[in-house]
Amino acid sequence: MLEISNLVKRYGHDEAVLKGLDLTVEGNSVVAIVGASGAGKSTMLRCINRLVEPTSGSIKLNGNELVKLRGAALRRARRKIGMVFQGFNLIDRLTVMENVLAGRLGYVSLYQAISRRYPQADIERAFHLMERVGIAHYANKRADELSGGERQRVGVVRALMQEPEVLLADEPTASLDPRTSEQIMILLQSLASELELPVLINIHNVAQAKTYTERIVGLRHGKMIFDGAPADFNKEALDAIYGGIEAPDDEITEAPTRVGEGVSHDQA
Amino acid sequence: MVDHAGELADRVWQRYDRRERLIRYAVLLVTLMVVYWAVRDIDIFWPWVWDAPNQISSLGARMWPPDPSGLAAILNAMVETVHIATLATLLTIFVALPVSYIAAQNTTPNRFCLWLGRFILVSSRSVNTIIWALLFVAIFGPGVLAGILAIMFRSIGFIGKLMGEAIEEIDRRPVEAMEATGASKAKVIAYAIVPQVMPAFFAIVILRWDINIRESTVLGLVGAGGIGVILQGSIDTFAWPTVATILIAIVVLVLIGEAITSLLRGKVL
């Protein structure tokens, strides 16, 4: 269970990016966080694993307070929080397998990490997860030889290697073409239920959010202004979140039709 | 030629017409004045200058034909020269890498380390190899150790500076991803930084090795080992044909070094 309460983040003396956010995520639900650019989605996600230092507030994962942790305790906490990035953030010059095993860096010793002598259990888990997402045959290929969708699968597997208790995904589909991004969203959705894992997904594409998640949280100017089921996310909520902000029209209005076709293709 | 280029530039850049021309004339005037001062003031006995071509060609004549009798000793000294350059380059790596790590903006542990690293790099780079050699010969006596240390101390600045720049140019995102897995600082370096700077590292070390081959040919002139010792000895005894052999050997060595360098570059990168 992830509990965020009264989270505030301010860079320097500027206006706060997050203004007292409260959010609780339980069980294996998939939560979409939507909002315009600059609404604070990415900052909120990075506050959870402390890639960004929160200014104040509390974040609890399964009862453990994360905000006050430092050094080794922080690294132990981060092991339990998987993260998938918009730009995949793979290490291009290493092989797919090394990238995947890097998810275990929080568990293995420095010698094991440098000599690449990972425990047998880790290697089996890596093969198993790679097979699950269909990239096992790439194990010894260099990461930069893969296509965008395959690279994001590597990113997802790397995060799952951590045996996370929560999975964060920061715009995981924004660098992918529509069809591939569908596949990644389906993958995240099914993994959440298979692994009984709460997943938080920052997402720009409202249509995908409605299709693949069970709950939508809308942010605007660092405040939560919508929290509910995808079915309740109507035109008003959309306007409240994006209204008056120069967001690209097609992403809000045209995307649903395009995505609708994509889904029916997949099911056919 | 300069005027022609000036006119051309002036015609293209009408807006800066007058200002540019003024600056050009000012620069030209200052250059002329400096040159005039340098020529008038320099401590040269001018008749010698007019005689210089004769002197140089007579020295050249005395060198011909090269004397191959000392070839075995020369080859030995050549091997020693290469050893000095190679060992010094290898040893430099161990010192230059930590220095580049603390001298790079994005990896340095704190401000003190940053400035310490930059200080080491600047002082290493500003002192020429042969001056370092002078210092180490005074400390450790004539010999190859002084030569190796001299080459090392100059190379630290070169390799360290370029590696530091390579570290500063890495992609931040894999670093962020590794931090997010809960990896410690050392593991982040091993996984996110080392693979990214590897190609630059090989290129820089190979380049410096090539330079070091050249540099180590002169170490002997101040007593720090290598071919320079024999060269100095031959010049002191006016054995000009031997000097010619040594010079040819140096050209051959440098060309071989360049060939190896371009071969390695092609293989590794």
Add this chain to the structure above:
Amino acid sequence: MTRPDAGAVTPSRTWRKPPFIANPWLRYGLWLVVVVYLIWALGTLPFNWERISEGLPRAARIFGGGFPPSFERGGLLLTGFKESFQIAILATLLGVALSIPFAVMAARNVAPLPVYLFGRAVIIVSRSFHPVIVAILFVAAVGFGPLAGILTLTLYSIGFVGKLLAEEIEEIDWGQVEAMRATGAGYMATLFYAVFPQILPRQVGLSMYQLDSNLRASAVVGIVGAGGIGGTLMNAFGRYDYDFAFAILLTIIAVILVSEGISGWVRKKIW
């Protein structure tokens, strides 16, 4: 752990990082070569351990004598630097001017083959020799003093600037040359109107760079008697005058840093 993924039965598989060099013979062979080389190099180099072991007390004496650096003989310091500057300026001027004909000779697209080979040979030879070796030869030929230094650095500049300039000429836009030839212009006219305008901007930047590196080099050619501050430094070291030697060293460092800064600034302005 009741997670589905952990419960799945999979055959045990191993994974090793694929080696950097796939061929095991080559891989271990390379290691062997490195080890043998190190043993050979370290075994044959003549280290005088007795003399080396005296190093630390000597270092203490040298640094003890060197601090604080003494600027008492500032006049000598100034004279030395003045001469170094003069050498650098005159050598840059001569070298940059002479590098143009040599660059033309060494550019395959504008020079006939025999001339090209001669031009290349001059550039290769002048680049192979460290300026200090050239300096020692010129000192032998024309005697001690700044003349040898100027000749040395002129040759050094011809080698460096000439090489880059020759590459530049080989990459020029050939259309302009053809246009000049079409008007019936002779060889020289073609050079002046179609080739030089294309390479001149580069030449200005290179001259600034060369002035900076000549100033650095002029500090060392003096060590073998070719004039400038290097000779002053060598003398100070020879007379165990370490406080003055360190003063010279510090000044050299300062001058080089300033010169590097100026040269970098000017090149940024021009390019």
